[in-house]
Amino acid sequence: MADYRVPREDMQFVLQDVFKVDKDWAQFEELAELDIETAVAIIDEGAKLAETLIAPNARAADEEGVQFNDGVVTTPKGYKENFKQLAQGGWVGVTANPEFGGMGLPKSISAQYEEMLCAADISFSLYSGLTAGAIMTIDQHGDDALKATYLENMISGQWTGSMCLTEPHAGTDLGIIRSKAIPNDDGSFAISGTKIFITGGEHDLAENIVHLVLAKLPDAPAGSKGISLFLVPKFLVNQDGSLGERNGVTCGSIEHKMGIHASATCVLNFDGATGWLVGEPHKGLPAMFTMMNYERLGVGIQGLGAAARSYQNALEYAQDRIQGRGAKATRDMAKEADPLIVHGDVRRMLLTMKAFVEGGRAFSTYVGQQLDIAKYAQDPAQKARAESLVQLLTPVAKAFLTDTGFEATVIGQQVFGGHGFIREWGQEQLVRDARIAQIYEGTNGIQALDLLGRKVAGSRGEMLKPLLDDIQALLAQPQAGLEKEYQQLAEATQIIAQVTKNVLSKVADDENIINSVAVEYLYLVGYVAFAYMWLRMAKVAEPLVTERPYLASKVKTAKFYMSRILPRIHGLVGAIEDGSESLYMHEVGEF
Incomplete structure (x- = not known):
């Protein structure tokens, strides 16, 4: 596997030139002292950790995996030391409240750090x-x-910390969880139940693990409105802050998974464990969504990180590997063969990966910027608009970034040919590791239902308008040399507006339509959002090419995206227009 190199230059371009995040920071009291130079220095320090400490250990850690022995989970060699160094640098609390020792950095910066950590x-x-x-x-x-x-x-x-939601019988449908919380006389609660698929539920990296657990009180209403949230530590904490006795939570087993072998995915058994209520009774799901929404962008960034690593590996291999002859204009007769990168199909694959990676980096930063505005803005209208965009884009960020991320890892494996199937080259690990991101934190199908059902149909299309308004604002500022691309984005925006109108007009007459076309609709939004990102980047890059020649590739990749990837939306439109008809022609017994 090629050495991982953090794309510092591109991250700075996205933050400083494209989104001008420092202008936002200047107007927010909590971020007023932060400038782009500081942000770049932070990214550089994080990059050093990712490149020199974490990435070199990734393959060995995957080979070793986590070990489970009589309730004890041991992480791979190097993990404990690396995590300690990461923690000592303050990287666990990148966005955390400074009052308690956090860096208090905006999400627009932490998105870059998360990408490099996931790529590593x-x-x-x-x-x-x-x-x-x-x-x-x-x-x-x-x-x-x-x-x-x-x-x-x-x-x-x-x-x-860990997040304990899923139970053996209850995944997406959390309203039917069975974990119970019985009040104790001292204001605490006795938590009992079994949780599965708990990432980091048990390990040897830290002396205590703080579990956030969904459970139901004895008087809980039925369904999701009866869920409460509890804090349950692995070890109880004494009055003086020292650790006390072991709490009633144990790891029953770990899962043997397709990928992320070095991540401990645990079955946790709570047997009268002492816990404390977080927030209000029966309001646990909204409180947990605070974590889940940030985690969903974080999971999207996992897909982006895997894609970025896959692209770097495949690009280096395509430049070095000689195989066959290219077109006459690209042939080097001094060598016995030409490098893979001269071949049209290899270029198609590399440019597709590049388009997804750099488009995804811009999109994750855009969503992060909206999270920052929603968190720090004082103006009610500005805050409300950002909150609406976050709600709309969170399922897109989670699902589209992980689906395109997985596609990019598979494409990267294809560039390697047979070597991509061999473990020591590292590409198959990226494919395996990226696959789970499409499943956990709410499967991508559930994200699509959330987008179309709750957000777009639930608001009668109003929640889509801020995104379309942002696109229209860009289209109102044409850039010489990008006339064709502006027209392509304008047409795509008209398509998404018309498709949304058509779907909403059918909801009353077709109760199955949302479920039937949600995935295609999310892809439609995703491809158009990426087109917006690419045209926004190209508009900024075009005048800077003379000053910064590397940005010529940015403009060229934007043209590739608009001409070769954005047209995928036309097939999606046809599927959406079909509605639920072809899906519900079969009776259940006919499958």
């Missing part, structure tokens, strides 16, 4: 990633006592 080693990234989400949830919904007891040690990486 997705398995390793999960331990700190889940902890960051737990920190945010406790900070936003926990009482002062919980914050004082847990946040500082979690932010420092001395303790980690």
Whole structure:
């Protein structure tokens, strides 16, 4: 596998030139002292960790995997030392509240850091990633006592966090969970039940693990409105902050998975474990969504990171590997064969990966920027608009970034030919590791239902308007040399508006239409959103090419995306127009 190199230059271009995030920071009191130079320095420091510490250990860690012995989980060689170094640098608390020792950085910066960490080693990234989400949830919904007891040690990486939702019989349908919380006399609760697929539920990287657990109180209403959220530590914490006795939570087993072998995916058994309510009774699901929404962008970035690593590997291989002869104009007769990169199909594959990776990097930054505005803005209208965009784009970020990320890892494997199927080249690990991102944190089909059903149809199309308005604002500022691309985006925007109108007009008469066309609709939004990202980048890059010649590739890749990838939407439109008819022609017994 090629050495991983963090694309520092492109990350700075996206932050500084495309989205001008420092202008946002200047107007937010909490971020007013942050400037682009500081952001670049932070990215550079994170890059050093990713390139020199984490990435070199990724393949060996995958080969070794996590080990389970009588309730004890041991992570691969190097993980414990690397996690300690990561924590000492403050990287677990990148976005966490400075009041408790966090860096307090905006999501637009942490998105870049998360990408490099995931590109280096997705398995390793999960331990700190889940902890960051737990920190945010406790900070936003926990009482002062919980914050004082847990946040500082979690932010420092001395303790980690996990998210405990899924049960053996209840995955997406959390309303039917069976875990119970019985009140104790001292205000705590006795938590009992079994949770499965718990990432980082048990390991040896930290001295304590803080579990956020969904359970139901005795008087809970039926369904999702009866779910409460509880904090359940692996070890109880004494009054003086030291660790006390082991709590009633144990790891029953770990899963043997297709990928992310170095990530401990646990079955956790809660047997009267002592826990504390986070937030209000029966309001656990909204509180957990604080964590889940950030995690869903984070999972999308996992797909992006895997794609970025796949592209780098495949590009280096295509430049070095000589095989066959290219067209006359590209032949080097001094050599026995030409490098793979001269061949048309290899270029198609490389450019597709490049388009997904750099488009995805811009999109994740765009979503991160909206999260920052929603969090820090004082103007109610500005805040509300950003919140609406976040709600709309979160399922797209999770699903589209992971689907295109997986596609890019498979394409990268294809560039390697037979070597892509061999373990030591590293490409098959990326394929395996990226695959889970399409499944957990809500399968991509569920994300599509959320987008079309709850967000677009639920708002009668109003929630889509801020995105379309942003696109129209770009289209109103033409750039010489990109006339064709502007027209292509304008036509795609008209298509998405018309398709949305058509789907909404059929909802009353076809109860199955949302479920039937949601995935195609999410892809439609995703491809158009990426087109918006690419034209936005190309518009900025075009005037800067003389000053920064490397940006010529940005403009050329934008043209490739518009001409070779964006047209995929036409096939999606045909499927959406079919509605539910072809899916529901069969009776159940006819399958």
